[in-house]
Amino acid sequence: MLPSEPVNKAGFNEAMHELAITESILEIALRHGRSAGATRITDLHLVIGELSSVVDESVQFYWDIVSEGTAAAGATLHFRRVPARLVCRACGHSYSPRQALPCPACGREDITVAAGEEFYLEAIDVTSEEADAVALSETP
Amino acid sequence: MTQRVAVVERILGANDRLAADNRARLDAAGVFSLNFLASPGAGKTSLVEQTVSLLAGQLRLAVIDGDIATSIDADRAAAAGATAVQINTGGECHLDAVMLQGALDQLDLTAIDLLIVENVGNLICPANFALGTHKSILVASVPEGDDKPYKYPGTYRGVDALVINKIDLLPYVRFDMDYFRRGVAALNPGLVTFPLSCRTGEGLEAWLDWVVAQVAAGEIARG
Numbered sequence: 001m002l003p004s005e006p007v008n009k010a011g012f013n014e015a016m017h018e019l020a021i022t023e024s025i026l027e028i029a030l031r032h033g034r035s036a037g038a039t040r041i042t043d044l045h046l047v048i049g050e051l052s053s054v055v056d057e058s059v060q061f062y063w064d065i066v067s068e069g070t071a072a073a074g075a076t077l078h079f080r081r082v083p084a085r086l087v088c089r090a091c092g093h094s095y096s097p098r099q100a101l102p103c104p105a106c107g108r109e110d111i112t113v114a115a116g117e118e119f120y121l122e123a124i125d126v127t128s129e130e131a132d133a134v135a136l137s138e139t140p
Numbered sequence: 141m142t143q144r145v146a147v148v149e150r151i152l153g154a155n156d157r158l159a160a161d162n163r164a165r166l167d168a169a170g171v172f173s174l175n176f177l178a179s180p181g182a183g184k185t186s187l188v189e190q191t192v193s194l195l196a197g198q199l200r201l202a203v204i205d206g207d208i209a210t211s212i213d214a215d216r217a218a219a220a221g222a223t224a225v226q227i228n229t230g231g232e233c234h235l236d237a238v239m240l241q242g243a244l245d246q247l248d249l250t251a252i253d254l255l256i257v258e259n260v261g262n263l264i265c266p267a268n269f270a271l272g273t274h275k276s277i278l279v280a281s282v283p284e285g286d287d288k289p290y291k292y293p294g295t296y297r298g299v300d301a302l303v304i305n306k307i308d309l310l311p312y313v314r315f316d317m318d319y320f321r322r323g324v325a326a327l328n329p330g331l332v333t334f335p336l337s338c339r340t341g342e343g344l345e346a347w348l349d350w351v352v353a354q355v356a357a358g359e360i361a362r363g
Contacts, residue, residue, distance in 0.1 A: 017265035036145045101326040109326040121147045
């Protein structure tokens with residue numbers, strides 16, 4: 001059977017999942033920027049939990065490439081990292097998975113993840129200037 | 141003048157919506173689907189081969205294989221008796237809902253009872269991208285080591301069943317089953333687990349029974 005066409009949109013070899021993630025971040029930012037009547041996006045505020053397996057540096061690397069030519073080109077990415085926190089359902093002890101997986105206080109394994117899986121775009125900073133109006137209307 | 145605009149939107153929300161579309165499409169066609177996750181070399185393709193060849197008599201099977209390049213895995217699945225579609229990701233480390241959608245287009249879903257999606261060999265990235273499949277199966281293997289739940293908690297937390305492959309190698313490698321299982325229990329309490337060997341066939345029966353029961357339960361749920 002012939003392999004199907006490669007679906008890697010940006011044509012990188014050995015691309016990581018951060019590429020797909022960065023394209024998604026751009027799409028969300030541009031959409032919200034347009035509906036706010038903005039002409040340029042200057043800053044993106046991202047919230048990424050420690051357990052989300054996303055590398056800031058990779059997102060930044062892809063960002064400079066995928067945002068080029070859009071109203072968000074050159075925007076600064078701000079990463080708010082949320083540390084992972086586990087809570088033991090048995091004794092209520094709260095701890096980091098870096099310490100241990102079973103509860104370090106009571107040794108039980110009945111745990112829940114209280115924080116660290118966040119993965120969203122919290123806010124964008126935008127400007128609205130006549131001179132930029134063309135740039136945003138031309139974005140996809 | 142700079143203005144702050146609140147967004148609060150999940151970054152992979154678009155993928156998740158498309159995954160929901162895939163799920164609806166599979167449900168409408170009466171297809172039950174499994175997503176196999178594992179590191180390279182754990183035995184995903186061997187488990188696909190065994191599952192296909194042993195269930196081909198009672199279920200109509202299809203396999204979608206995700207790989208960076210080559211159609212080796214899809215060829216093996218086809219040889220075992222399944223309809224097979226290869227997705228070459230061209231470098232991407234995972235399948236996503238868009239890729240699965242394209243692969244579903246190549247299948248006659250009305251002629252399938254069980255669809256197995258073999259994800260790209262990788263323990264990190266595939267866990268982030270929902271496909272729309274009904275159950276995610278993690279294929280671990282003894283030679284990988286007993287510390288994998290501790291090192292890849294995201295993947296171990298998100299799956300519905302765990303296969304521990306290559307148990308025939310337990311006498312030869314350092315693998316503390318109790319330590320491994322404690323890590324799994326902490327991350328995913330009550331996770332149904334199948335220790336087996338695709339090479340010797342030991343433990344396969346329990347796995348196959350579970351798969352058949354899942355397909356039947358899916359049919360009942362759909363009416």
